[in-house]
Amino acid sequence: MKNIAVCMKQVLDPEMPLSLFRIDPETKSALPARGAPPVLSPFDENALEAALRIKDDEKAKVTVITLGRRLVRAVVTASLAAGADELLLLEDASFNEFDPFLTASALAAAIRKRGPYDLVLCGLQAADTNAGLVPIGIACLLGVTCLTGAREVRLKEESVVVARSLAYGYEVLEAPCPAVVTVTYEVGSLREPGVEAFMSASAKPVIVWTAADLELEQAGMAGGRTEILRMEVPVRASRCEILEGESVQAKAEQLVSRLQQAKVI
Amino acid sequence: MVPPADGRGVLVYCEVEGGRLAPLALEVLGVGRRLASALGQELGAVLIGEGVAPLASEVIVHGADKVYVGEAGLLCEYVLELYLPVVEEAIEQAQPAILLFGHTLVGRELAPWTAFRRGVVASMDCVALEIDPHTKRLLMTRPVYGGNAQAVQVSMGDPQVATVRAKTMAPAVKDHGRYGQVVELKAGGRLPAPRVKVLERKAEPGTRVKLEEARVVVAGGRGIGSASGFKQLEELAGLLGGAVGATRPPCDAKWAKESQQIGITGRIVGPELYIAVALSGASQHLAGCSAAKVIVAINKDPEANIFHVVDYGIADDWKAVVPALLSCLRARTDKETEGIWR
Ligand SMILES: Cc1cc2nc3c(=O)[nH]c(=O)nc-3n(C[C@H](O)[C@H](O)[C@H](O)COP(=O)(O)OP(=O)(O)OC[C@H]3O[C@@H](n4cnc5c(N)ncnc54)[C@H](O)[C@@H]3O)c2cc1C
Numbered sequence: 001m002k003n004i005a006v007c008m009k010q011v012l013d014p015e016m017p018l019s020l021f022r023i024d025p026e027t028k029s030a031l032p033a034r035g036a037p038p039v040l041s042p043f044d045e046n047a048l049e050a051a052l053r054i055k056d057d058e059k060a061k062v063t064v065i066t067l068g069r070r071l072v073r074a075v076v077t078a079s080l081a082a083g084a085d086e087l088l089l090l091e092d093a094s095f096n097e098f099d100p101f102l103t104a105s106a107l108a109a110a111i112r113k114r115g116p117y118d119l120v121l122c123g124l125q126a127a128d129t130n131a132g133l134v135p136i137g138i139a140c141l142l143g144v145t146c147l148t149g150a151r152e153v154r155l156k157e158e159s160v161v162v163a164r165s166l167a168y169g170y171e172v173l174e175a176p177c178p179a180v181v182t183v184t185y186e187v188g189s190l191r192e193p194g195v196e197a198f199m200s201a202s203a204k205p206v207i208v209w210t211a212a213d214l215e216l217e218q219a220g221m222a223g224g225r226t227e228i229l230r231m232e233v234p235v236r237a238s239r240c241e242i243l244e245g246e247s248v249q250a251k252a253e254q255l256v257s258r259l260q261q262a263k264v265i
Numbered sequence: 266m267v268p269p270a271d272g273r274g275v276l277v278y279c280e281v282e283g284g285r286l287a288p289l290a291l292e293v294l295g296v297g298r299r300l301a302s303a304l305g306q307e308l309g310a311v312l313i314g315e316g317v318a319p320l321a322s323e324v325i326v327h328g329a330d331k332v333y334v335g336e337a338g339l340l341c342e343y344v345l346e347l348y349l350p351v352v353e354e355a356i357e358q359a360q361p362a363i364l365l366f367g368h369t370l371v372g373r374e375l376a377p378w379t380a381f382r383r384g385v386v387a388s389m390d391c392v393a394l395e396i397d398p399h400t401k402r403l404l405m406t407r408p409v410y411g412g413n414a415q416a417v418q419v420s421m422g423d424p425q426v427a428t429v430r431a432k433t434m435a436p437a438v439k440d441h442g443r444y445g446q447v448v449e450l451k452a453g454g455r456l457p458a459p460r461v462k463v464l465e466r467k468a469e470p471g472t473r474v475k476l477e478e479a480r481v482v483v484a485g486g487r488g489i490g491s492a493s494g495f496k497q498l499e500e501l502a503g504l505l506g507g508a509v510g511a512t513r514p515p516c517d518a519k520w521a522k523e524s525q526q527i528g529i530t531g532r533i534v535g536p537e538l539y540i541a542v543a544l545s546g547a548s549q550h551l552a553g554c555s556a557a558k559v560i561v562a563i564n565k566d567p568e569a570n571i572f573h574v575v576d577y578g579i580a581d582d583w584k585a586v587v588p589a590l591l592s593c594l595r596a597r598t599d600k601e602t603e604g605i606w607r
């Protein structure tokens with residue numbers, strides 16, 4: 001049986017209305033928004049879908065690992081309802097969603113501690129950090145390879161085969177297991193939980209570990225971090241001229257003449 | 266806490282595309298030169314591939330003081346495990362304070378790997394890079410939360426590693442009076458047998474839209490509603506000598522090709538003119554087009570966010586506006602041709 005770990009991050013809903021988005025200058029991160037509950041990061045949902053497709057075809061155990069300071073149970077247990085077998089929550093007030101170094105160390109330590117694994121699936125990048133650092137950090141710490149940006153993931157006897165889009169085409173790569181693979185939305189959306197999976201979700205194991213359970217000092221990389229000096233919402237001065245006119249044709253003519261004046265057509 | 270400053274100079278990775286320096290490589294050289302001069306230090310550049318040595322003089326003309334060249338037949342195409350040791354050989358020699366990559370498929374892998382392996386963390390997808398005049402550390406500005414906010418961060422260790430978003434930094438200016446040194450890397454001799462095998466690599470026909478180079482880009486969103494709607498945008502783009510892009514939903518729905526997606530996870534374009542049709546202006550999309558000189562939006566919802574970031578807007582149904590634009594433009598083209606014949 002294959003063991004697949006899927007790293008899924010709880011993030012601020014990237015599709016929430018901009019009017020609700022606020023930065024806390026103290027913590028230099030976004031404030032939780034009233035009326036917009038957090039979600040699982042979109043590419044991580046694709047990563048879970050990739051794992052579940054492997055499980056559709058062969059015997060596999062899918063463990064979802066979510067790390068955060070304060071995890072909303074209703075949000076993170078959605079992975080179990082969708083079909084994951086167990087949920088490993090790494091919850092500690094000392095965790096920081098913008099510290100890829102600490103996050104990768106904790107996730108790698110948890111993966112090690114949980115037992116043998118064939119594949120670690122992650123999102124290409126998290127919707128809050130937009131970085132794509134943690135999976136490579138995990139691979140670096142575990143001493144395995146990392147294939148990034150997969151649009152398709154298949155597991156073979158002792159290797160993983162991944163297709164990914166290139167600027168002008170695609171390539172198919174094969175890496176020995178265990179390996180870390182990151183996926184994009186091209187993999188496809190996470191399936192809606194079936195009635196059965198939904199009903200059985202509450203019976204599935206949820207394990208909670210803190211930083212102390214992970215003995216992070218040994219797992220971590222020594223060295224320099226990045227420090228966020230400030231975080232701000234960029235001010236956008238609106239300069240838009242809405243073209244008015246009697247008819248659509250009149251508006252279109254105005255636009256064409258404006259663009260000619262601006263010498264862009 | 267005063268961070269350590271044990272590195273010297275700036276080292277940039279120059280990506281090669283089809284035997285030539287990639288446009289983004291010139292932008293990375295441009296910012297690298299500016300930072301090196303601000304520090305009063307050297308700019309080094311890394312060139313890797315098969316037959317790339319002749320490009321070294323071009324890299325020098327574009328601002329590098331020293332070019333580290335990794336030439337080998339095996340390096341004809343990018344494979345992380347083959348390129349990483351060659352980049353690391355250059356890093357060992359240069360011991361840079363700052364290490365820059367373009368934010369491409371290649372840079373997205375090489376930057377985190379080289380950083381983590383040196384106990385530091387890379388700053389990804391930067392849109393501004395400045396030297397702090399007091400601390401002499403690199404201030405790295407990067408969009409977070411899908412572009413809803415920007416973080417300014419600093420690396421506490423050296424090298425300070427960053428990737429640069431396309432079209433955000435001024436490209437290097439050519440100066441034929443410059444001279445520099447070429448350093449050959451031993452690369453070829455000690456490449457490991459890669460664990461990752463490339464089973465297949467193919468160009469997909471029709472994906473060469475060259476969106477990045479187009480002077481005009483017409484982008485369609487979810488409101489276009491169908492593949493045939495995109496045909497009309499093709500017609501509009503055709504009349505303007507441009508190319509067609511899309512937001513995420515049309516790519517998902519297969520009205521447009523994945524390679525046409527513009528945004529944080531797609532392409533970054535910087536045309537003279539960007540026409541956004543029936544798309545709402547999500548920050549993840551705007552990340553890919555805000556470098557455009559003039560932006561136009563056509564959206565039937567006057568409250569749509571896109572109107573906050575454009576120069577000209579038409580708040581109406583695209584199904585009426587696009588045909589009207591087509592007829593205006595055709596009339597204009599007819600007049601021009603008349604002019605020629607007269
Ligand atoms: C991690 C992450 C990465 C992402 N990366 C990208 C990316 O790279 N690129 C990208 O584009 N998206 C990306 N997205 C998705 C992004 O958040 C938005 O969901 C997407 O851009 C919305 O596309 P849209 O504007 O076409 O659709 P919508 O937001 O649904 O907007 C459709 C618009 O069309 C208008 N409309 C409808 N009918 C008509 C009509 N007949 N005439 C005129 N107007 C009409 C509507 O008023 C509306 O404003 C990403 C999301 C996440 C979470």
Ligand SMILES: Nc1ncnc2c1ncn2[C@@H]1O[C@H](COP(=O)(O)O)[C@@H](O)[C@H]1O
Binds near residue numbers: 130
């Ligand atoms: N706190 C977290 N918990 C679980 N997975 C995470 C966490 N942070 C990052 N990841 C994984 O790493 C990917 C990339 O994150 P990042 O490097 O922050 O862009 C995410 O898509 C997740 O798969």
